[in-house]
Amino acid sequence: MDGRLAHVIVFGNEKGGCGKSTAAMHVIVALARAGYRVAAIDLDSRQLTLHNYIENRRRWAEASGADLPMPTSYPVPRATELDVRSAENKEFNFFADALAQAEAGADFVVIDTPGHDTYLNRLAHSLADTLVSPINDSYVDFDVLGRVDFDTGTMIKESCYAEMVREARRQRALVDGGGTNWIVLRNRLSRLVSRNNRNVGQSMEILGRSLNFRVAEGMTERVVYREFFPLGLTALDPLEEVTLATRPNLSHVAAREEVRSLISALQLPIILPQTSEFRMVPPIVDPILEEIGTELDLIMQSTHPEAVIHDDRMVEAVALQRQ
Ligand SMILES: Nc1ncnc2c1ncn2[C@@H]1O[C@H](COP(=O)(O)OP(=O)(O)OP(=O)(O)O)[C@@H](O)[C@H]1O
Numbered sequence: 001m002d003g004r005l006a007h008v009i010v011f012g013n014e015k016g017g018c019g020k021s022t023a024a025m026h027v028i029v030a031l032a033r034a035g036y037r038v039a040a041i042d043l044d045s046r047q048l049t050l051h052n053y054i055e056n057r058r059r060w061a062e063a064s065g066a067d068l069p070m071p072t073s074y075p076v077p078r079a080t081e082l083d084v085r086s087a088e089n090k091e092f093n094f095f096a097d098a099l100a101q102a103e104a105g106a107d108f109v110v111i112d113t114p115g116h117d118t119y120l121n122r123l124a125h126s127l128a129d130t131l132v133s134p135i136n137d138s139y140v141d142f143d144v145l146g147r148v149d150f151d152t153g154t155m156i157k158e159s160c161y162a163e164m165v166r167e168a169r170r171q172r173a174l175v176d177g178g179g180t181n182w183i184v185l186r187n188r189l190s191r192l193v194s195r196n197n198r199n200v201g202q203s204m205e206i207l208g209r210s211l212n213f214r215v216a217e218g219m220t221e222r223v224v225y226r227e228f229f230p231l232g233l234t235a236l237d238p239l240e241e242v243t244l245a246t247r248p249n250l251s252h253v254a255a256r257e258e259v260r261s262l263i264s265a266l267q268l269p270i271i272l273p274q275t276s277e278f279r280m281v282p283p284i285v286d287p288i289l290e291e292i293g294t295e296l297d298l299i300m301q302s303t304h305p306e307a308v309i310h311d312d313r314m315v316e317a318v319a320l321q322r323q
């Protein structure tokens with residue numbers, strides 16, 4: 001990569017079950033299908049949902065013969081040491097090794113995090129070029145970001161998670177002067193527009209202005225997303241019976257559309273494909289995949305003409321840790 005490190009996309013928030021791992025897998029497959037080399041790091045050592053999702057994909061590709069592009073996967077195991085300091089050191093070393101390997105061989109590193117505060121979760125947030133926080137579209141989950149005063153249209157209180165992101169961004173800026181593009185996804189949306197939906201949307205916009213994130217629409221609530229997991233599939237894989245092990249239906253097609261919009265909304269500040277060292281590999285033949293590739297190309301051309309160039313960020317992270 002000629003001194004350029006991969007673009008790091010972190011999926012995080014401190015709320016369980018809002019679709020972080022599912023969305024992460026969809027972004028991974030979108031990038032892999034567009035010809036990019038993608039590495040996945042799973043920091044949710046208790047569940048390892050993303051890693052298991054990828055392993056399911058590998059198994060299904062072997063069993064079915066379907067041509068499924070694969071990311072490399074780095075599960076980070078939980079240290080079993082009783083002493084907190086030793087456990088943190090061990091986990092840190094696992095993560096640092098995984099990150100070094102992932103960044104050396106990939107254009108994108110996608111990090112999935114657990115739905116609770118951990119030492120590595122904080123560190124991962126401070127490495128994010130793009131941070132994606134899926135939020136279930138209800139006021140109950142909305143508190144994971146903060147509280148809003150509707151009368152004045154201002155934020156009353158930021159959440160612990162928002163505070164953690166602020167600190168992670170500050171550290172990131174100190175380390176390499178870089179910024180984190182934070183996107184909050186309104187995820188698992190109901191397809192029925194309700195007053196609640198609209199209010200949540202307005203509140204998010206208010207919070208977004210205070211906390212400096214963009215709001216984007218994520219996935220709607222669909223059974224097909226749950227059915228994809230056991231075979232390691234996504235809405236972006238070929239919608240054919242041989243791949244899906246079932247006949248494609250309208251829900252599959254609609255899911256694919258919303259995932260495409262989601263990928264566009266992320267506006268990934270991507271390593272420029274037109275420079276020789278980041279050429280697109282190999283030509284995409286499936287017309288649907290071609291569209292995804294074209295979308296990504298357009299995004300790349302329209303945003304961030306200067307690719308983010310990092311120095312050895314991990315070394316600096318170590319330095320920060322020791323301060
Ligand atoms: N858009 C969706 N529609 C329907 N089911 C979904 C959707 N997104 C995720 N799910 C399902 O919800 C459950 C939780 O999703 P997922 O594991 O992606 O969330 P998570 O935020 O990573 O959870 P955790 O915080 O526990 O890691 C899974 O069973 C998944 O299949």
Ligand SMILES: [Mg+2]
Pocket residue numbers: 020021022044047049050112113114
């Ligand atoms: Mg998860």
